[in-house]
Amino acid sequence: MFRRSTVVIAFIACTGFATSKFLQPTPYDRDTAVSSILIALGDEAPEHYIGTMDMEKVGMGKDIINLGGAYENGGATNRVSEHFVCIDCHNIQPEAPFADDNNPDSRLKYSIENNQPYLPGSTFYGITNRTSWFNGDHERKYGKELIEPARHDLVNAIQLCSKECSVGRMLTQEEMQAVLHYLTSMELKLKDLNLSEAELASISANGQTAEQKAQNIRLIKSKYLQGYPATFVEEIPKKERKMGEEGNLDNGKWIYEKSCLHCHSPQKTVTDRTLFGTGKDQKDFKWLASYFKKSNGGSVYWITRHGTASKEHIPQYMPIYSKEKLSDSQIEDLAAYILAESKK
Ligand code: HEC
Ligand code: HEC
Structure with missing residues (x-):
């Protein structure tokens, strides 16, 4: 008897997290x-x-x-x-380790850890x-x-x-x-x-x-x-934008590839009519970087906060990213990545 219960306890101890919460x-x-x-x-x-x-x-x-x-x-x-x-x-x-996060x-x-898209x-x-x-x-x-x-x-x-x-x-x-x-x-x-x-x-x-x-x-x-x-927020005001000069490049790359290119990619019908989306093409990065100072549809600062509307002749539209789905500092990370790639 004694032996068997030690074995059971050892088993529970070894399987760690999976069972540690279920001792009772x-x-x-x-x-x-x-x-x-x-x-x-x-x-x-x-x-x-x-x-x-x-x-x-x-x-x-x-x-x-x-x-x-x-x-x-x-x-x-x-x-x-x-x-x-x-x-x-x-x-x-799931998009977080626990459902209250x-x-x-x-x-x-x-x-990033789970190699998943990052979506609006x-x-x-x-x-x-x-x-x-x-x-x-x-x-x-x-x-x-x-x-x-x-x-x-x-x-x-x-x-x-x-x-x-x-x-x-x-x-x-x-x-x-x-x-x-x-x-x-x-x-x-x-x-x-x-x-x-x-x-x-x-x-x-x-x-x-x-x-x-x-x-x-x-x-x-x-x-x-x-x-x-x-929460829908306005784009970062022009004077406060870091214009790609500061930001986390790894985060920015991830957002570009797993959020933007999720739609803006040549394989996807969603973006038939969009102006960038060849993925790693430097033209795209240069084009996007040239609009950083603007508050219109070319600017990643603006478009993420306003999206586009579905129109009769262009039914595909871009959703608004709420601040919960893309924070201002993540937009700066994205801009930093775009700027770095545009200079390569
Ligand atoms: C072009 C983008 C887009 C597509 C395509 C789309 N959705 Fe959504 N959906 C959204 C956005 C943006 C929201 C609001 C934000 C959110 O999910 O909390 C939303 C919200 C929802 C919600 C409420 C989520 C919540 O927790 O508040 C449901 C349910 C839903 N969508 C179902 C669907 C289903 C089913 C389809 C496919 C038939 C679909 N969606 C396709 C963008 C989209
Ligand atoms: C759910 C799909 C979807 C996602 C995700 C998405 N876009 Fe878009 N985006 C579109 C569509 C569709 C259009 C074209 C709308 C039109 O032509 O009216 C567009 C338009 C744009 C434009 C205007 C120029 C153009 O290509 O027509 C820019 C800039 C842009 N998106 C940037 C981004 C960036 C940056 C991200 C990532 C943070 C992103 N998009 C994520 C669907 C998406």
Whole structure:
């Protein structure tokens, strides 16, 4: 007996982080869905909740989000948009080590460490756990009438972005179900919450009173963003711009390649009509650097804060980067990289 328990303890010690938080007997593991814990504690399931995942629907949702439509006969059929796919603007992976972190510096660091795009939209990972969407200043772009129904209803938020942000059409009921199944496959797991051992023990404890359950529900919800804030800011005033003279070149390179070139690249249809995007072409860097002092569409300082509007003859547009998705100092990093490359 003695021997066996030593072996068990040694095993737990060796597997480190993965199990260190689970020394007490708990019904949960790292991959337990946060939504199922909340529901077990008595929280009400949201309207978009999907209890049992249907893998066929997950697959169809995956095609819609990643390829633009259900995939049949070697191609995406009946595309949601002729101009964009959802992953032009949204990641499908976590964007921070823990789900309560929305700092642009740690988001960029995480993107570099995990080799992920760095995009103007919020990640779809954990989106079914949120309780509000299109927060902050998005109302300024889309208007109250469109935003209000979407702010507390995920289905409406998806429809808004399918039609407006993607310059496409709304999803059919079948497509919506598929997309909800796929998004549920990337819901938050216990490992995404930065919980102390004591907090984990409290959440997992047997025989909790109603009061303790309510407290644990609040505790869990405090560990992830209920909605992503979005603040639109004006471009850095000309007099305050560093014009590429100061900034972190590695960050700037990453932003250029994993954010700007995510759309502005010759392989992408999104940028059919844009003026730069051959990637490493020095012409592009010289052209971009020549506009640093301007406040118009050529200037990286200006365009990141204003984006472009979708027009009849140019339906593809550039989204506004909120300050949460690209900070002023990250724009200076980008400018520093562009200037350095323009001189090579
Ligand atoms: C051209 C860029 C673009 C495309 C394409 C796009 N989106 Fe978005 N989407 C945005 C931006 C910008 C926001 C607002 C910022 C944010 O995500 O928090 C947004 C927000 C959302 C939100 C609310 C997110 C939240 O947490 O507040 C949902 C849901 C959404 N999009 C779904 C979709 C779906 C589904 C598609 C594909 C059919 C899609 N989007 C395509 C740019 C885009
Ligand atoms: C979601 C896709 C997308 C992303 C990401 C994006 N752009 Fe754009 N951008 C566009 C589109 C589409 C246009 C063209 C709009 C038009 O012609 O009206 C554009 C236009 C521009 C223009 C105006 C000149 C031109 O090429 O037409 C500049 C400059 C620019 N973008 C810079 C950037 C920079 C810098 C970044 C990265 C911080 C970036 N863009 C990220 C889609 C994107």
